Amino acid sequence: MTEQPALEISNLSVGYAGESGIIPAVEDVSLSIAPGEFVGLAGESGCGKSTIAQSILRLLRAPGVITGGTIRICGSDVLSSDDDKVRALRWRTASIVLQNSLTSLNPVKRIGWQLQEVLDRAKGSETARRTPAELLEMVDIDPARLRAFPHQLSGGQRQRVVIAMALALCPALVILDEPTTALDVIVQQEIFVTVKALQQRMGFAVLLITHDLPLLFDVADRIAVMKDGRIVENATIEDFRRNPRHPYSRVLIEATPRLNLSGPGSARPPSAAHPVLETAHLRKTYGDAPWSHASALVAVDDVSLRVAPSEIVAIVGASGSGKSTLGRMVTGLIRPTSGDILLDGRPPVPVSQRRKGQSRAAQMVFQDVYGSLNPLHTIGHHLRRAVISAPSGGRDVARRVDDLLAEVGLTPPSNYLDRRPHELSGGQRQRVGLARALAASPKLLVADEPVSMLDVSIRRDILSLIARLRDEQGVAVLYITHDVISAGYIADRIVVMHRGQIVEEGPAKAVLANPRHDYTRRLIAAVPGGIAPADAAALQPAT
Numbered sequence: 200m201t202e203q204p205a206l207e208i209s210n211l212s213v214g215y216a217g218e219s220g221i222i223p224a225v226e227d228v229s230l231s232i233a234p235g236e237f238v239g240l241a242g243e244s245g246c247g248k249s250t251i252a253q254s255i256l257r258l259l260r261a262p263g264v265i266t267g268g269t270i271r272i273c274g275s276d277v278l279s280s281d282d283d284k285v286r287a288l289r290w291r292t293a294s295i296v297l298q299n300s301l302t303s304l305n306p307v308k309r310i311g312w313q314l315q316e317v318l319d320r321a322k323g324s325e326t327a328r329r330t331p332a333e334l335l336e337m338v339d340i341d342p343a344r345l346r347a348f349p350h351q352l353s354g355g356q357r358q359r360v361v362i363a364m365a366l367a368l369c370p371a372l373v374i375l376d377e378p379t380t381a382l383d384v385i386v387q388q389e390i391f392v393t394v395k396a397l398q399q400r401m402g403f404a405v406l407l408i409t410h411d412l413p414l415l416f417d418v419a420d421r422i423a424v425m426k427d428g429r430i431v432e433n434a435t436i437e438d439f440r441r442n443p444r445h446p447y448s449r450v451l452i453e454a455t456p457r458l459n460l461s462g463p464g465s466a467r468p469p470s471a472a473h474p475v476l477e478t479a480h481l482r483k484t485y486g487d488a489p490w491s492h493a494s495a496l497v498a499v500d501d502v503s504l505r506v507a508p509s510e511i512v513a514i515v516g517a518s519g520s521g522k523s524t525l526g527r528m529v530t531g532l533i534r535p536t537s538g539d540i541l542l543d544g545r546p547p548v549p550v551s552q553r554r555k556g557q558s559r560a561a562q563m564v565f566q567d568v569y570g571s572l573n574p575l576h577t578i579g580h581h582l583r584r585a586v587i588s589a590p591s592g593g594r595d596v597a598r599r600v601d602d603l604l605a606e607v608g609l610t611p612p613s614n615y616l617d618r619r620p621h622e623l624s625g626g627q628r629q630r631v632g633l634a635r636a637l638a639a640s641p642k643l644l645v646a647d648e649p650v651s652m653l654d655v656s657i658r659r660d661i662l663s664l665i666a667r668l669r670d671e672q673g674v675a676v677l678y679i680t681h682d683v684i685s686a687g688y689i690a691d692r693i694v695v696m697h698r699g700q701i702v703e704e705g706p707a708k709a710v711l712a713n714p715r716h717d718y719t720r721r722l723i724a725a726v727p728g729g730i731a732p733a734d735a736a737a738l739q740p741a742t
Contacts, residue, residue, distance in 0.1 A: 202233065202234055203234075203273060203274050204231045204232060204233055204234075204271070204273075205232050205233065205234045205235075205236070205272070205273060205371045205372045205403075205404035206230070206231065206232040206255065206270075206271070206272055206293075206372050206404065206406065207230075207231045207232075207269075207270070207271040208228060208229055208230045208231070208251070208255070208268065208269070208270050208271075209229050209268055209269045209270075209271075210227050210228070210229055210267060210268040210269070211225060211227070211228045211229070211251065211254065211265070211267070211268035211269070211270060212225060212226050212227055212228075212265070212266045212267040212268055213225040213247070213250050213251070213254055213259065213263060213264065213265050213266065214263075214264055214266050215262045215263055215264070216261070216262040216264055217262070221264060221266065223428055224247050224250050224263075224428055225247040225250050225251055225254070225428045225429075226428045226429050227267075227268075227429065228247075228251060228268070228425075228428075228429065228430050229268075229430070230251075230423055230430065230433070232372070232404045232405075232406060233404065234371065234402065234403075234404055235398070235402050235403070235404060236404050236405070236420055236421065237395075237398065237404070237405045237407065237418060237419050237420045237421075238404075238405065238406055238407070238419060238420065238421045238422070238423065239407045239408075239409060239415035239418075239419035239421070239422045239423070239436075240406060240407070240408045240409075240422075240423050240425060241409060241410060241412060241415060241422055241423070241424050241425065241451065242410065242424060242425035242426060242451075243410055243426075243451075243654040243656060243657075244410065244624070244625060244653075244654050245624075246425040246426055246427060246428065247425055247427075247428040247429075248376075248408045248425055249376055249377075249408060250263065251408075252295060252374050252376045252406070252408055254270065255270055255272070255277065255293065255374060255406075256277070256285070256288070256289055256293060256295055256374070257277055257278070257282075257285045258295075265278060272288055272292055272293045272371070272372055273292055273293075273371050273372070275288060275292070290317060290320055290365075290367070290368045290370065291320070291321065291368045291370060292370055292371055292372065293370050293371065293372040293373070293374065294364075294365035294366070294368075294370045294372075294373055294374070295365065295373075295374040295375075295376060296358070296361050296362055296365050296373065296374070296375045296376065296378045297361070297376050297377075297378070298376055298377040298378060298380055303361050304349040304357060304360065304361065305349070306348065306349055306350060307348070308348075309345065309346050309347065309348055310331075310335075310344060310345055310346070310347050310348070310349070310352070310360055311331045311332075311345030311346060313360075313364065314331035314334050314335070314345075314360070314363065314364060314367065315331050317364050317367045317368065318330075318331070318334075318367055318368075320368060321367075321368050329367065331345055332345060334363040334364075334366075334367055335360070335363060337363060337366070337397065338359040338360070338362055338363045338393055338397075339359065339389075339393060340356055340359055340360070340363075344356070353386075353518065353519060354382050354386070354518055355382055355386035355389065355390060355518070358378055358379065358382065358386075358390060359390065359393065361378075362378075362390070362393070362394065362397075366397060366401065366403070369401060369403075370403060371403055371404060372403060372404045372405075372406065373403050373404070373405050373406075374405075374406045374408070375394070375405060375406070375407045375408065375409075376408045377408060377409055377410075378390070378407075379391070379414075380409075380411075380651070380652065382518065382681075383516075383517040383518050383681035384517075384681060384682070384683070384722065384725040384726055385517050385721060385722065385725045386517065386518065387414070387725070388725040391414070391417070391418050394418075395418060407419060410654045410655060411655070412451060412452065412455045412655070413455060413726070415436065416436060416440060419436055420435065420436065421433070421434065421435050421436065422434060422435075422436055422439050424439075424445065424447065424448050424451065426445075426447045431445040431447055431448070432444055432445040432447075432448045440452075450656070451655070451656070454655050454656040454659065455655055473508075473544065474505045474506055474507055474508075474541075475506050475507065475508050475510075475542070475543055475560070475642045475643045475675040476504065476505065476506040476529060476540075476541070476542055476561070476643055476675070476677065477504070477505050477506075477539075477540075477541040478502055478503055478504045478505075478525075478529070478538065478539065478540050478541075479503050479538055479539045480501050480502075480503060480537070480538040480539070481499055481501070481502040481503070481504075481525070481528065481535050481537075481538035481539070481540065482497070482499055482500055482501060482502075482535060482536050482537045482538050483497075483498045483499040483521075483524050483528060483533070483535050483536050484496060484497050484498065484536045485498060497699050498521050498524040498699055499521040499524050499525050499528070499535075499699050500521070500698075500699035500700045501538075501700065502521070502525060502538075502696075502699075502700065502701055503701075504525075504694065504701070506643065506675050506677060507675065508642070508673060508675055509669055509670075509673045509674070509675055510675050510676075510691050510692065511665070511666065511669055511675070511676040511678055511689055511690050511691050511692075512675075512676070512677055512678065512690060512691065512692045512693075512694060513678045513679075513680060513685075513686035513689070513690035513692070513693045513694065513707065514526070514677060514678070514679045514680070514694050514696060515680060515681065515682075515683055515686050515693055515694065515695050515696070515722065516681065516695060516696035516697055516722075517681055517697070517722070518681065519698075520696040520697055520698065520699065521696050521698075521699040521700075522647075522679045522680075522681075522696055523647055523648075523679060525679075525696070526563065526645045526647050526677060526679050527563075528540060529542070529547065529561055529643075529645055529677065530547065530550075530561045530562065530563045530645050531547040531548055531549045531550050531561075532550055532563070534549060542560040542561050542642070542643065543560040543642050543643075545560070547560070547561065559589075559590070559639040559641055560641055560642045560643060561641055561642070561643040561644075561645055562636035562637070562639055562641040562643075562644055562645070563636065563645050563647065564629075564632050564633055564636050564644055564645065564646040564647065564649050565632060565647055565649075566647050566648035566649065566651055566652060567652065571632065572620040572628065572631065572632075573620075574619060574620050574621055575619070576619070577616065577617050577618060577619055578604075578615050578616060578617075578618055578619070578620070578623070578631055579600060579615075579616035579617060581631065581635060582600045582603055582604070582631070582634060582635060582638065583596055583597075583600055585635045585638035585639070586599045586600055586603075586638045588638075588639070589638050589639040589640065590639065590640070591640070599638070600612070600616070603634040603635075603637055603638060604616075604634055606634065606637065606668070606672075607630040607631070607633050607634045607637075607664060607668075608630060608664060609627065609630055609631070609634070615627075615631075624657075625652060625653050625654070625657065626653055626654075626657035626660060626661060629649055629650070629653065629661050630661070630664065632649070633649075633661075633664065633665070633668070637668070637672075637674075641674060642674065642675060643674065643675045643676070643677060644665070644668075644674055644675070644676045644677070645676075645677045645679070646665065646676060646677070646678050646679065647679045648679060648680055648681070649661060649665070649678075650662060650680075650682075650685060651680070651681070651682065658685065659688070662685055662688055662689045665678070665689065666689055678690060683711065683722050683723055683726060684726060686707065686711075687707055687708070687711045690707040691706070691707060692704065692705065692706055692707060693705065693706075693707045693710040693711070695710070695716065695718065695719045695722070697716075697718045702716045702718055702719070703715055703716040703718075703719045711723065
């Protein structure tokens with residue numbers, strides 16, 4: 200007898216109700232996952248992947264509407280069942296791990312309480328005998344962390360807790376919806392090693408939703424590719440890598456970043472010009488105030504760094520290595536505990552002390568540009584404010600705003616001035632963030648993870664734009680990232696940070712081709728599927 204699929208989707212169609220009717224988001228999608236199978240659902244943002252995930256567990260909210268098809272989980276018809284039966288399926292038969300683990304956890308409840316709440320759903324069964332401590336041990340977290348609140352855990356630890364909750368009742372199907380997008384490659388690798396080991400031990404099926412093809416190449420058995428709401432290809436990983444059949448699949452593969460040591464980053468010799476940025480013995484600690492009972496946390500420890508005019512320097516490291524703290528000190532968003540910073544020969548002015556029209560040698564480009572733009576105001580409003588606040592003041596503001604939009608490739612400008620942030624794609628919003636930073640004519644752009652939340656095809660466009668702005672305007676760039684692939688693509692020089700300190704630095708190609716420090720080698724080794732075969736020999740640990 201043929202084994203029943205863990206998940207069977209047939210001819211599923213989903214839309215979103217609008218003023219003009221229902222706008223299709225998913226059309227005629229069919230997908231089956233066998234018990235114990237690991238299937239990837241790939242595609243760019245907006246293709247309908249997460250809509251399918253929400254539909255599977257009937258979590259889709261208005262204005263979302265399922266307009267046709269069937270969904271069966273271990274034989275149970277999800278769409279025709281009443282709410283009580285669907286609620287009984289969740290956690291016990293199928294569970295989901297969402298992208299943002301912090302919002303998946305209750306911020307005012309301890310981790311142990313939240314794990315126990317899930318276990319309480321299995322009262323009277325064998326599963327109910329499990330303890331929260333056992334669940335944490337299952338995902339390699341010290342049970343001593345049971346009394347911690349979510350904000351007291353790292354991003355990787357929080358995601359492990361959510362995975363433990365998803366597996367607490369031994370479901371047959373686990374849906375992973377972009378679970379590691381915001382995590383560095385080492386933590387991502389550790390989490391998926393854990394998931395694969397647990398899958399082999401417990402036998403559950405996995406649907407991994409992602410736009411990260413290299414990750415799927417490493418972990419999945421099969422891949423389904425979505426475009427414009429439809430599945431355009433469904434194949435084993437081996438067949439897909441060897442012979443992708445759909446043109447869009449080939450576009451995705453070609454857009455996938457690889458650690459091939461080529462890109463706009465140049466091998467230019469060190470500049471003898473006066474540096475745009477110079478730090479000396481920079482240090483930042485937290486929790487060292489006299490009234491604080493916590494032990495001091497050293498975020499940045501004795502960092503000395505130089506960035507030359509028109510140079511792109513990548514600061515690479517895992518989450519918590521001090522990269523973003525360094526960038527925030529450089530731009531004056533936070534004050535250093537000790538050490539010196541010179542921007543264009545002068546100390547940076549703290550944000551709290553800046554006056555309108557004051558020179559701003561360094562400007563920040565944020566990771567979440569949507570969060571840094573006021574959703575109530577138009578793009579034109581944001582850029583006009585930035586221009587008026589710049590040293591050049593209010594001279595011909597309208598023309599300057601148009602020029603900024605044109606410089607970042609948003610043309611014609613009139614198409615964007617009256618739109619609000621939610622009306623733009625992720626890549627368009629990041630271009631607005633770059634335009635806003637350029638309004639002050641800075642000597643240095645500090646780009647903090649500017650592409651980590653974008654699809655792979657859009658990432659290269661934004662990185663190429665940053666490189667072009669450097670070439671055309673002479674602006675230097677401090678590129679903060681946990682992604683060694685993008686660092687190798689764009690940077691002239693790479694600086695590797697670990698536990699607040701610089702452990703390695705040098706020309707980008709040299710650091711990636713011949714890493715000297717153990718931590719750098721770990722970063723490169725953790726890149727999922729990203730090392731081109733021609734470069735494999737060059738990336739062996741240095742002797």
